[in-house]
Amino acid sequence: MPRMKGADLITEYLVNSKIPYVFGICGHGNVGMLDSLYEARDRIKMISPRHEQVAAHMADAYFRVRHEAVATLTSCGPGSCNIVMPLAVALSDSSAVLAITANVPTSQFNRSPFQEINKHFQADFPNIIRPVVKRSFQPTRVDMLPLALRQATTTMLSGRPGPVNVDVPFNVFQEEDDVEIPLPAPPLNTQRSGASPEEIATALDMIGNARRPVLFIGHGVTLSEAGPELTAFAHRLGIPVISSPNGMGCLDMTDPLSLGFIGRNGAYPANEAGRHADVVIAIGARFDDRSSSSWMPGYSWNFPHSKLIHVDLDPSELGRNYPPDLALLADARTFLRQLMAGLDARKDAITGDAFKAWRADIKGWQAEWDAFAQPNFDIHASPIRPERIVADCQAVMPDDAILCCDVGVNHNWYMQFWKARKPQTMLNSWGFSGMGFGAAGALGAKLAAPDRPVIAIAGDGCFTMVPHVLCTAVEYNIAVVWVIWNNFGWVSIRDIQLGMFGGRELGTMFHEGPNKTPYNPDFAALARACGVEALTVTKSEDFKGALEHAIKQNKPFVIDVHVDAEIRPPATGAWELPPTPYKEPVFGKRWLPDIVPAK
Ligand SMILES: Cc1ncc(C[n+]2csc(CCOP(=O)(O)OP(=O)(O)O)c2C)c(N)n1
Numbered sequence: 019m020p021r022m023k024g025a026d027l028i029t030e031y032l033v034n035s036k037i038p039y040v041f042g043i044c045g046h047g048n049v050g051m052l053d054s055l056y057e058a059r060d061r062i063k064m065i066s067p068r069h070e071q072v073a074a075h076m077a078d079a080y081f082r083v084r085h086e087a088v089a090t091l092t093s094c095g096p097g098s099c100n101i102v103m104p105l106a107v108a109l110s111d112s113s114a115v116l117a118i119t120a121n122v123p124t125s126q127f128n129r130s131p132f133q134e135i136n137k138h139f140q141a142d143f144p145n146i147i148r149p150v151v152k153r154s155f156q157p158t159r160v161d162m163l164p165l166a167l168r169q170a171t172t173t174m175l176s177g178r179p180g181p182v183n184v185d186v187p188f189n190v191f192q193e194e195d196d197v198e199i200p201l202p203a204p205p206l207n208t209q210r211s212g213a214s215p216e217e218i219a220t221a222l223d224m225i226g227n228a229r230r231p232v233l234f235i236g237h238g239v240t241l242s243e244a245g246p247e248l249t250a251f252a253h254r255l256g257i258p259v260i261s262s263p264n265g266m267g268c269l270d271m272t273d274p275l276s277l278g279f280i281g282r283n284g285a286y287p288a289n290e291a292g293r294h295a296d297v298v299i300a301i302g303a304r305f306d307d308r309s310s311s312s313w314m315p316g317y318s319w320n321f322p323h324s325k326l327i328h329v330d331l332d333p334s335e336l337g338r339n340y341p342p343d344l345a346l347l348a349d350a351r352t353f354l355r356q357l358m359a360g361l362d363a364r365k366d367a368i369t370g371d372a373f374k375a376w377r378a379d380i381k382g383w384q385a386e387w388d389a390f391a392q393p394n395f396d397i398h399a400s401p402i403r404p405e406r407i408v409a410d411c412q413a414v415m416p417d418d419a420i421l422c423c424d425v426g427v428n429h430n431w432y433m434q435f436w437k438a439r440k441p442q443t444m445l446n447s448w449g450f451s452g453m454g455f456g457a458a459g460a461l462g463a464k465l466a467a468p469d470r471p472v473i474a475i476a477g478d479g480c481f482t483m484v485p486h487v488l489c490t491a492v493e494y495n496i497a498v499v500w501v502i503w504n505n506f507g508w509v510s511i512r513d514i515q516l517g518m519f520g521g522r523e524l525g526t527m528f529h530e531g532p533n534k535t536p537y538n539p540d541f542a543a544l545a546r547a548c549g550v551e552a553l554t555v556t557k558s559e560d561f562k563g564a565l566e567h568a569i570k571q572n573k574p575f576v577i578d579v580h581v582d583a584e585i586r587p588p589a590t591g592a593w594e595l596p597p598t599p600y601k602e603p604v605f606g607k608r609w610l611p612d613i614v615p616a617k
Pocket residue numbers: 425426427428429450451452453476477478479480481503505507508509510511
């Protein structure tokens with residue numbers, strides 16, 4: 019067995035696992051690891067952004083684009099505490115990150131050395147990080163590293179992927195032992211479980227008896243790389259597809275069967291189809307509050323009136339929010355292949371003919387929605403109407419370009435109107451909605467897809483949480499285009515505040531001076547100060563050209579776009595914060611079936 023330093027063992031394992039990057043920030047706790055990465059600098063690259071939050075968002079976005087994980091490296095104490103939020107983002111959205119954190123030397127455990135968390139237990143960082151990772155490992159000797167690394171990476175990529183933590187005391191980087199480098203973990207989707215033949219037969223019976231079926235797909239379909247199978251199945255039977263944000267693009271959203279997103283910020287045809295469906299086939303989707311109108315019946319869904327076939331590889335999602343009529347523990351791609359094979363084998367040929375009337379209803383809802391929404395896309399104004407920005411991005415960005423979305427009302431507009439053409443091209447912090455994901459993650463997305471344009475859409479609030487991303491872009495020449503959706507405030511929250519509290523506003527807009535003049539830094543000047551080219555756009559006529567220009571430059575670029583804060587995305591479903599009653603007007607109508615049959 020070779021004798022080697024713990025840090026070298028980790029480095030060799032990362033290299034053998036074909037992990038090309040470590041995103042991280044130095045500290046006294048991890049200098050041993052940095053020195054080892056220096057030795058291997060031709061085989062693995064360290065990228066050091068200006069905040070640990072950015073490092074973990076970068077790793078998260080990198081995985082979402084490539085479905086291959088990279089590592090983060092943070093020091094003991096505060097540096098590692100800074101990755102808690104982005105790891106929560108990754109965990110909520112099933113994204114894999116190998117978070118290597120440093121800790122104090124084992125010989126100093128419990129003595130309260132510099133940066134040890136020890137109130138309740140020695141070197142207690144694993145307890146801080148535990149709720150936001152699939153598992154935390156704390157090897158306290160070099161000979162414990164091989165098993166910890168192998169188990170951590172296997173856990174990270176198996177089943178439902180997610181972040182893991184390996185917490186390494188200072189001396190474990192530095193000490194030597196006789197150790198074997200473990201084999202790399204199997205890549206994502208190595209194991210693909212399927213449903214039983216009986217379950218597939220039951221699912222097909224339910225689909226065959228349906229008259230108004232709909233597919234609801236989520237990140238599980240994206241992670242399973244089941245886009246072609248989904249498309250083939252939807253086309254074969256002519257079943258419309260509703261998508262959660264992280265499922266977008268698995269079916270080309272310009273396909274007539276693609277209904278878009280559902281819920282308060284969904285598209286009207288998706289909510290209409292969801293609430294009128296008689297059979298819902300949900301695959302890798304979890305019916306969270308934002309894609310189910312907070313579970314209030316009749317806005318987005320009508321369970322148990324509608325029958326539910328729920329497919330997921332995580333049993334905790336089956337029945338979490340709606341009890342399924344048929345719950346299938348299966349990988350999305352395997353399930354869809356099984357359905358297709360089942361269709362081929364059946365004697366009572368199931369065809370899409372039975373759904374013709376249903377598709378005609380849907381066409382009608384699509385026409386109504388277009389008639390309502392489309393005229394606003396062509397309006398020129400200053401400040402700019404929100405729809406215009408979405409439309410111009412759609413017109414300028416090539417089909418394989420990556421949109422890395424941040425959080426806020428800007429994101430609501432993209433959820434409602436963006437048409438992703440391919441999987442893994444629209445990245446969203448969905449489950450946890452951590453501000454900074456879009457602005458920071460875009461750096462990781464660009465490293466994952468260096469030949470494709472990457473556009474970050476970030477609100478002015480989100481961007482000012484991580485403005486130092488510009489420094490990192492310059493230092494490492496990462497050609498991201500940031501579109502700053504500048505409405506001079508935390509406008510998504512302002513709108514909730516205004517709606518709930520009779521028009522009173524506090525702490526949700528950016529002002530200066532006694533007259534409360536809208537305030538923001540001059541983002542273009544800020545960008546130039548960092549060495550990044552920038553433009554300010556205040557008129558809608560100018561945005562498209564600015565974006566084209568920025569993409570063509572193929573270098574870091576900021577476009578500060580002044581957007582009208584008074585135009586709100588139309589509600590087509592609902593979102594409720596109990597006990598406040600929901601009273602927003604909804605485009606279309608809540609629809610409850612007359613008779614809700616008992617189960
Ligand atoms: C780290 C973090 N802090 C706070 C929030 C709560 N929050 C959600 S959206 C939002 C405002 C976003 O403002 P901005 O980026 O300007 O987007 P806008 O809604 O104005 O488009 C806030 C504060 C959050 N999701 N994440």
